[in-house]
Amino acid sequence: MRIVIASNNKHKINEIKEVLPARISLISLEDIGIKGDIPENEDSLEANALAKARYVYKLSGLNVFADDTGLEVKCLGNRPGVHSARYAGEGRNSDDNMNLLLKEMSKCPDRSARFRTIIALIFNKEEYIFEGIVNGKIAEQKSGSEGFGYDPLFIPDSYSLTFAEMSINKKNSISHRARAIRKLCTFLNKIEQ
Ligand code: IMP
Numbered sequence: 001m002r003i004v005i006a007s008n009n010k011h012k013i014n015e016i017k018e019v020l021p022a023r024i025s026l027i028s029l030e031d032i033g034i035k036g037d038i039p040e041n042e043d044s045l046e047a048n049a050l051a052k053a054r055y056v057y058k059l060s061g062l063n064v065f066a067d068d069t070g071l072e073v074k075c076l077g078n079r080p081g082v083h084s085a086r087y088a089g090e091g092r093n094s095d096d097n098m099n100l101l102l103k104e105m106s107k108c109p110d111r112s113a114r115f116r117t118i119i120a121l122i123f124n125k126e127e128y129i130f131e132g133i134v135n136g137k138i139a140e141q142k143s144g145s146e147g148f149g150y151d152p153l154f155i156p157d158s159y160s161l162t163f164a165e166m167s168i169n170k171k172n173s174i175s176h177r178a179r180a181i182r183k184l185c186t187f188l189n190k191i192e193q
Contacts, residue, residue, distance in 0.1 A: 007067070008035075063121075067119045080101070112135070119181065128187065134174060137155050
């Protein structure tokens, strides 16, 4: 089975390839000649993921899925959420984003947060949504150098290390994205049997 992933992010594509069964071959946007950024201007993760999947489906007519992730911090009313990448500005700079987060949370006694990934799939013309969540808390300071984005600040529940202090394999076994991808795989496995 061939399926397009609506992303040109090689890190993300490789991470997803690792968890997909071998019989599903993942096609990148580059493979089908779609270059540049896909618009993501919606105000929720669900709407953004669906918009990206629909955009690629319209251009290619192929089965496709797209993902969108946000960090939702309880004491900030679930911000930065859908705006996580550009929280501190258009530069999408992770250090700036984390510094702003620590500043905004300086008076937050409750440091609960979660990463939420939404995957939107268009398969045989039908649309499906899968969600993956990992609950945790925001540390008082950054620790670790693995991973990307807000990893140095995020401590998943039941652990004392941040995502950035864990091996990539460990993070990928418990992450929001892995959980959403597993649901996608379960679905694809079922319908293709
Ligand atoms: P995207 O939808 O996967 O591009 O994620 C949007 C933004 O959320 C990224 O630019 C990161 O700032 C943040 N983010 C997404 N996934 C992770 C993660 O696994 N660790 C840390 N930050 C993440």
